[in-house]
Amino acid sequence: MERLLINGGRKLDGEVQISGAKNAVLPILAASLLTNGCCVIKNVPKLDDVYVMLSVLEELSVRVSWQRNELRLDCSRVAPAAPNPEILGKIRASNLILGPLLGRFKEAEIGACGGCSIGSRPMNLHFAALEVLGAKVLPLEAGYFVFAKALRGGEVHLAFPSVGATENLLMAASLAEGKTVLYNAATEPEIVDLAGFINAMGGKISGAGSDVITIEGVKRLGGAEYTIMPDRIETGTLLVAGAMCGGRLHLSGARPEHNQALLQALQQAGISFTYNIGDSKESFIEICGCAGRPLPLQITTASYPGFPTDMQPQLAAMLSLSQGQSVICERIFENRFRFVDELKKMGASIQLRGNCAIIDGVTRLHGMSVCATDLRAGAAMVLAGLAATGRTVVEQVEYIDRGYEDFAGKLNCLGADICRLDNFGNEKGCKLVV
Numbered sequence: 001m002e003r004l005l006i007n008g009g010r011k012l013d014g015e016v017q018i019s020g021a022k023n024a025v026l027p028i029l030a031a032s033l034l035t036n037g038c039c040v041i042k043n044v045p046k047l048d049d050v051y052v053m054l055s056v057l058e059e060l061s062v063r064v065s066w067q068r069n070e071l072r073l074d075c076s077r078v079a080p081a082a083p084n085p086e087i088l089g090k091i092r093a094s095n096l097i098l099g100p101l102l103g104r105f106k107e108a109e110i111g112a113c114g115g116c117s118i119g120s121r122p123m124n125l126h127f128a129a130l131e132v133l134g135a136k137v138l139p140l141e142a143g144y145f146v147f148a149k150a151l152r153g154g155e156v157h158l159a160f161p162s163v164g165a166t167e168n169l170l171m172a173a174s175l176a177e178g179k180t181v182l183y184n185a186a187t188e189p190e191i192v193d194l195a196g197f198i199n200a201m202g203g204k205i206s207g208a209g210s211d212v213i214t215i216e217g218v219k220r221l222g223g224a225e226y227t228i229m230p231d232r233i234e235t236g237t238l239l240v241a242g243a244m245c246g247g248r249l250h251l252s253g254a255r256p257e258h259n260q261a262l263l264q265a266l267q268q269a270g271i272s273f274t275y276n277i278g279d280s281k282e283s284f285i286e287i288c289g290c291a292g293r294p295l296p297l298q299i300t301t302a303s304y305p306g307f308p309t310d311m312q313p314q315l316a317a318m319l320s321l322s323q324g325q326s327v328i329c330e331r332i333f334e335n336r337f338r339f340v341d342e343l344k345k346m347g348a349s350i351q352l353r354g355n356c357a358i359i360d361g362v363t364r365l366h367g368m369s370v371c372a373t374d375l376r377a378g379a380a381m382v383l384a385g386l387a388a389t390g391r392t393v394v395e396q397v398e399y400i401d402r403g404y405e406d407f408a409g410k411l412n413c414l415g416a417d418i419c420r421l422d423n424f425g426n427e428k429g430c431k432l433v434v
């Protein structure tokens with residue numbers, strides 16, 4: 001497992017371009033299975049999860065070619081097949097092939113989808129939604145076979161606004177007969193991006209971004225060209241890095257309207273920032289790291305537009321240096337505090353009570369050898385290392401590679417001193433000699 005060596009205590013300063021959104025590009029790659037045409041996807045981040053999703057598509061005979069951050073997907077030979085369960089098991093998002101394959105071929109086989117160990121992550125909401133359209137679900141030894149004689153539109157009520165279930169339903173209903181109305185839909189910006197892509201293919205989806213989405217089924221969908229939205233979680237992670245390390249960070253392409261809950265929390269913590277809402281060329285967020293320690297906060301994670309669970313570990317790292325006692329309650333996943341023990345090794349004072357973390361701010365964190373326990377926890381450990389005094393080693397950085405494009409490289413361009421060491425301790429992309 002590779003690791004990052006971080007010399008902490010340095011101010012961050014400068015400008016960085018936000019990459020395309022992981023949680024938008026993954027469903028959009030899956031949605032390309034809805035057509036037998038060719039799709040061109042722009043602003044694609046180079047992430048391990050993207051590479052895995054592309055290998056799932058290739059298992060289904062999609063021909064993939066890259067040109068810098070642009071993907072060309074030739075879907076003319078797509079046929080239903082059972083992708084290699086080992087590949088499916090690498091990421092949770094592989095379950096997103098379910099909707100498009102069901103919509104196009106009326107059958108799909110998915111594995112017991114993998115991903116970070118932040119919770120049990122069942123599929124019951126996906127299945128309940130698709131069964132309304134006429135799908136039948138057969139459990140297999142390691143996964144599920146889902147099929148339908150025909151898919152007919154209907155009224156679907158999600159018991160919880162599941163992002164993935166909303167996405168699978170949108171994709172299947174796009175090729176169903178008649179109209180589908182989805183109630184209690186997820187309202188995340190990534191849903192809006194997916195609907196935008198399907199509509200560019202000739203789909204008829206309205207209401208995406210609200211909790212009631214209407215999908216008029218069509219007979220077929222064509223190829224399309226589409227540009228992925230900027231990553232709001234990468235944006236939030238770099239904002240918290242700026243808040244913890246001082247200095248002025250200019251995040252080009254960041255969409256303030258996608259980060260309202262986080263910006264509100266940062267404002268309450270005494271962090272100042274400015275922003276511009278515009279098209280991808282004009283929009284930005286600029287943060288001026290707080291002079292002193294951040295003020296304490298009471299935060300509960302929630303579905304969008306509430307405080308995002310994917311920003312919870314990063315905020316906990318910031319609040320471990322706050323001026324008082326903060327409380328963070330996690331309401332989306334049942335196992336998303338595994339990073340707390342790693343932060344405590346660095347001197348943080350945190351107690352877990354049920355699904356809440358009670359954080360008593362300390363004046364400093366000290367460098368230590370710690371582990372990334374999942375994707376966002378890994379990012380939080382890097383932020384803690386940047387703010388800590390001394391050297392921090394973050395093990396298992398492969399987790400971070402799943403969701404951040406060149407994370408260490410971007411931070412080093414902003415003044416951080418991070419060195420990547422391979423399994424043999426050889427340096428990769430270090431600024432200073434270790």
Ligand code: EPZ
Binds near residue numbers: 127162
């Ligand atoms: C998406 O996961 C994101 N992943 C997650 O980001 C994100 O944390 C999550 O939405 C919530 O915003 C991608 O988009 C690839 P859910 P998803 O279905 O779709 C339960 C990251 O770090 N649930 O909204 O899997 C589930 O167990 C990742 O980028 C059921 O009970 O999330 C969880 O507790 C982590 N039954 C809650 O709902 C179901 O059938 C939210 O899950 C489906 C979900």
